[in-house]
Amino acid sequence: MIRTLTLLLVCQLAGEICSRALGLPVPGPVIGLALLAAGAMIHARITGADTSEIEKTDLGVTASALLGSLGLLFVPAGVGIVQQLPLIGGYALAIFVALLVSTVLTLLVTVYVFIFVKRALAPGASRDGGA
């Protein structure tokens, strides 16, 4: 647990350093994600480990624990609404409507573009595709 948590933090740290040093618009944790994925793939190639079994490794267990409670991690920032609500005051309804319209529209555009391009690339397969 400590070793794998350290591995995650070191990847994030390396990502943060890359992001700042090279002035990239890509945030540190996202670069850390890419580094860890590349590292795991190289490790599997060298040791001949089966990457479809990665969930069963120590790293897999730690990752599942974190991702299984991902929602919890947003609670502290979300509670900040008690502080921000008075500041948005009269615009609260307008902001709520704007967020709602944009959320529905973004979901629809993204899912249909994804499915449309997938079908266009696989002619003859007119099904929804079970993933």
Place this chain on the structure above:
Amino acid sequence: MTNPFSIWVYLSATPLLWLALTLVAWIVADAIARACGRHPLVNPVLIAIATMGAVLIATGTPYETYFQGAQFVHFLLGPATVAIAVPLVRHRTLVLANILPMAAALLAGAVTAVVSVVAVAAAFGVPREILVSLAPKSVTAGIAMAISENLGGRPALTAVLVITTGVMGAVIVTPLMNALKIRDYAARGFAVGLTSHGIGTARAFAVDEIAGTFAGIAMGLNGVATSLVVPLLLQWL
């Protein structure tokens, strides 16, 4: 026996109390969501935020005091983002097979997310500072706050708008996709991760592991895409 009020005065200023209460609020909220069969309307993030918000208001506790304890949970957002590498590696064949649909959906989705929210809010006469704070609302909190700050928005407001968008997407996605009879879980996951970052990803993982993996990828990619798109689009504002 010490006066209970003096115990409260002591504890309410310590990180321990607010950290412990945040975790308890989450465990209870998650148990309620599970008891409701993970019904999309019973969102554990929303329940936990509402509970803690009510406790802070009822006790007159400043958010800064609360955050001193809750920051330890907040901090884990970074390592959790890195941890998405694990399902990504596990499903890499499926991910590589969908690379082009993902690229197209990313471009279309990232632009839609920014343009639609700014356009609707501007039509209501929302001032520029709030529009800038709204623009990056579909990406994960840390990235969105940085974008907002760089362009003259209010990072703390952006954080709240990000969470609101996250909860909205997580609540809407399952009924919406079911109503439209979309059964491609890679596409569904990608859409909710792009729209609603980590909260959407958490919802996707609760529904289907493939959906969760694609949601995690979309969250990461949109963090990058939005940091490029927002500065470009705000030039016309």
